[in-house]
Amino acid sequence: MTAGPDSCYLDLYDALLLDLDGTVMHGPRPIEHAAEGILAGRDAGAGIAFVTNNASRTPRQVVDHLRTVGVEASEDEIVTSPQIAARLLAEQLEPGATVLVVGSEGLAEEVRGVGLEPVVEDREDVVAVIQGWDPSLGWARLAEGGYALRRGALWMATNTDATLPTEKGIAPGNGSLVAALRHATGREPQVAGKPEPGMFRGAADRLGARRPLAVGDRLDTDIEGGNRAGMDSLMVLTGVDSALDALRADPIRRPTWIEQDLSSLGRPAPRAVLEGERAQCGPVHATWEDGDIRLGGPAQDIRTLRCALALVAHHRPEARFTGSLRDAEGRELDALPAPDPEPAAL
Secondary structure (H helix, E strand, C coil), rough: CCCCCCCEEEHCCCCCECEEECCCEECCCCCCCCHHHHHHHHHCEEEEEECCCCCCCCHHHHHHHHCCCCCCCCCEEEEEHHHHHHCCCCCCHHCCCCCEECHHHHHHHHHHHHHCCCCCCCCCCCCEEEEECCCCCCCHHHCCCCCCCCHCCCCEEEECCCCCECCCCCEEEEHHHHHHHHHHHCCCEEEEECCCHHHHHHHHHHHHCEEEEEECCCCHHHHHHHHHCCCEEEEEEECCCHHHHCCCCCHCCCCEECCCHHHHHHHHCCCEEEEECEEECCCEEEEEEEEEEEECCCCCCHHHHHHHHHHHHHHHHCCCCCCCCCCCCCCCCCCCCCCCCCCCCC
């Protein structure tokens, strides 16, 4: 569908595939405007799916937690990496096979739900290890996983996110714990969650979506996963990665869109228009100058960043942008200010 000047995301897409941590919430703390943006999507008739790598909760627990941050959801809208990981294991193992769970009870429930037997200590009949994030996970459980992996057990990780945004800041994620076993055993796991495209395609199929939009805060999981699934992607600046990260990302991790937060879902979202070496978006622009980008509007105006992103996509479709980013006066920018939530009217 072609974007008109007054089109919003909810005109362009029929489903929102939403990340949770860093996009909708920071642990127990809601992210401002997330609930209202999701409600706007529902009111517009968009399909909603919450696509999360977090392996510590069951879909029912995710629904209950979402309610505490002001978001209503149903269990069939939850797509988790534990669901995908357990399903992948069931496809490779005999029914009833014993699987060592290095993770939460919620992860064990998913294993049990696909007809496998979860255990928490290594033993001779363990044929696979499944590993997912659990805030209470300690050395003893990691050691059990190490014993089984050294005996040759199959290894499935729900995800390899190195970090996890929380209400206190950026904390080690499941990928950091996976790295501990990788270092100890020399093994490499299969990975079920984002950025693998299966989670996104499965969520879109579940909704019957033809024009889904992948939404998240992380370039290496949410955006890459959406891109690999052949979907447009929207990066919000409420979690791990910054606007400058997006401009300098590898093409597979480059978002289609960039916004401050989910409040933008129901507002007009004009694309930057390319005219030669210049990209224009309303009253602001950016210019490509021999491999550098000069901003022709305030760096905190999200539309200015959208112009810069359009130039990068046009001039570096298969390579990273490595040039300088400069303000209107030509000064090089090593960082970008936080975008204004509501830029001046067009």
